[in-house]
Amino acid sequence: MNRETLAPPKELRASQDALTISGKTYRSRLLMGISLYPSAEVMLRALEASGAELVTVAIRRVNLKDPRAENPVTLIDRDRYEILPNTAGCYTARDAIYTAHLAREALGTSLIKLEVIGDEETLYPDVEQLLQGASALVREGFTVLPYCNDDPVTCKKLEELGCVAVMPLGSPIGSGCGIRNPYNFQLIRAAVKVPVILDAGVGTASDVAMGMELGCDGVLLNSAVARARNPVRMAEAMRKAVEAGRLAYESGRIPQRFYADPTSSMRSISRLQKKD
Secondary structure (H helix, E strand, C coil): CHHHHHCCCHHHHHCCCCEECCCCCEEECEEEECCCCCCCHHHHHHHHCCCEECCCCCCCHHHCCHHHHCCCHHHHHCCCCEEECCCCCCCHHHHHHHHHHHHHHHHHHEEEEECCCCCCCCCCEEEEHHHHHHHHHHHHHCCEEEEEECCCHHHHHHHHHHCCCEEEECCCCCCCCCCCCCHHHHHHHHHCCCEECCCCCCCHHHHHHEEEEECEEEEEECCCCCCCCCHHHHHHHHHHHHHHHHHHHHHHCCCCCCCCCCCCHHHHHHHHHCCC
16 A cells, blocks of 8 residues: 555645635644733744644734834735734724724735734633624725624624635633534634634643634644743644644544444454354
8 A cells, every 4th residue: 555545635735735715725724812921032932833824913012003013013024924903902882993904004914813802811802892892904905804792693693794714713712621512613613604713712732622623723822822831832732723623524534422332243243253
């Protein structure tokens, strides 16, 4: 048996490596944040190890007006990474819309990760304000990727409004609790046709693999890498987890059973024993 026989089909390998958002294809299905790292050097090394091409930046937390100000955005190689600005820290649709316009003007991109927070403790989205903000930004020509609850109804509404992806949380931002409601992610995957990107709550590589095995098209994370004991090595682990989880999803897992299902039937074993 040669190596070509053992290799996965070409169409499977191609889909494993490609994430398409609003007509643009990215080789990596891992999206990364750039905050909370112990240093700028570690952040840049982690980005490289992750293989990510989309990098999200909180617009309200950087000074885009003063070119002399210390600004993590200026450290990012724009030829290598595409900036996905986000509206983190906004609590109303109005504030989020204003922040999105600032991002488009300063960074020259219509991409926006829309966040409208409804609760300071959990950082859960305000669904009503989120839908209002998404509707307005889509009408104004933005390419909107909304951070939302793990709710198939909300995700479907966001898709119908014209959002190019949905980004449901696995658990509260920065909690590291992983995916608390796997069943919801399966419902979301069945409900929408746009990409589903796991966003928030990832703690380690197994959380990433689970998200991809549930049918997510990608994963966005920050704290799980930035706060790890070794951020660079964790970034590499996350990259490999995305690849393994996607490959497993496309390969199709075996059905789960309540009882054992022997790999060799007792009848076959009996025949072998008689020959002996």
